[in-house]
Amino acid sequence: MGLAAEDVERLDSIIKRSRPLHRGDHLFRGGERFRSLYVVKTGSVKTYAPSEEGGEQVLGFHLPGEIIGLDAIDKSCHACSAKVLETSAICEVPFQRFEELATSIPSLQHQMYRLLSKEIGQDADMLLLLGKKNAEERLAAFLSSMSSRLSKRGLSPTDFYLSMSRHEIGSYLGLAVETVSRLFTRFQEDGLLRVDRKHVEVLNLPALEMMAGSAPSSTHKQRSN
Amino acid sequence: MGLAAEDVERLDSIIKRSRPLHRGDHLFRGGERFRSLYVVKTGSVKTYAPSEEGGEQVLGFHLPGEIIGLDAIDKSCHACSAKVLETSAICEVPFQRFEELATSIPSLQHQMYRLLSKEIGQDADMLLLLGKKNAEERLAAFLSSMSSRLSKRGLSPTDFYLSMSRHEIGSYLGLAVETVSRLFTRFQEDGLLRVDRKHVEVLNLPALEMMAGSAPSSTHKQRSN
């Protein structure tokens, strides 16, 4: 991404590779001091805000190639927790060293700005989703997003396993588990998907994307505020 | 904020100050090329995503001291539009120059990371709000936020004018105008506020903050997913 080979090497040298982590392991917990960013190599991770009395709000799912912890730079302290959803390989990037390195490599610094900015843009998309879209559009958007993110990594955009539970999907999308379950059933009935537990086959990706693109399916429009 | 006087001067020298802008003026529109960040000096600005057929989703309100345009760094192109809500003084910071400057001032670079990170953290708060909170909690959170942001700038935390319409508040909070209106009325009946058009007096700030802090008021709890 526009870095000299020598710089890539320098960057590589500060990255820590840990042994594979397993389902349920934490990368960090809310309240801990922020030291490193984490990059998913393989597997998947969820970030969530533990709320009082056991409830939790899922803030995001992180697939290979994606970065975790950007929100903690500001306060030098993690506001959320990150938990591994399946056996995963994660790289740790000590932030202070990274920052020193970025100072001497302008193009790295620029990439970092872009990365942070991209995250902000994605959050804005999510805001729009939660603010304006109905249940059906939300799940369609979620599946479209999974599809495109996986295909970016060379995986099938139409055949994949969801490492998160229905409950976690619901929390992420601001829906009840039951609603998510019903929608999976409906999407299958409508010939959009074939679903078996965590295994999803997308049969009609364009239709899903259309649905996600804020075009209510029923003739009845709601939340047009 | 940890910058040498000399560096502050250098930063100052790249900032453009424009004549005051007026209600309805645009800082930029979605699709335009990204060149500068904007800092609100006085007044207020809203950012919004124009959707097809005239509808718009309000993405944020920006008060004095706050920065606009961070989401556009990634694609070098604005994804949303920014419109001035009242007569305002706005500073323009050409981003390319800023970036060059940051390269030679490590502490400025660090501040920039913090700024971007902070934005991400705030978006996460908003995600939580839209995903989990009911109408009452949302408006309480909105008012608490306005209160604290204004007081940071030395303005009254309990007596202020809202420069945005009820419709815009509704769009921002994912609620219908009517719901917002009813809530203002209810808050007033409950002795939390005194409201007259755009003028708001907060009579019981702690109660508002309590309400916003994801504690459902009615005994009936909902959206505990």
Added chain:
DNA sequence: ATTGACGCTTGATGCATGTCAACTTGAGTT
């Protein structure tokens, strides 16, 4: 194989909030 726990699905019901409609108010214009 049995048990238990958990995640998922499905149906029935209720409520919060969206939608529709009518009215009021305030601000600007003539």
Added chain:
DNA sequence: AACTCAAGTTGACATGCATCAAGCGTCAAT
């Protein structure tokens, strides 16, 4: 003043989705 128009308020009604409840498949441990 009288008029106009947008913004806000309020009431009546409709509905999408949460909630409650029950049942079922799956998996791990015994």
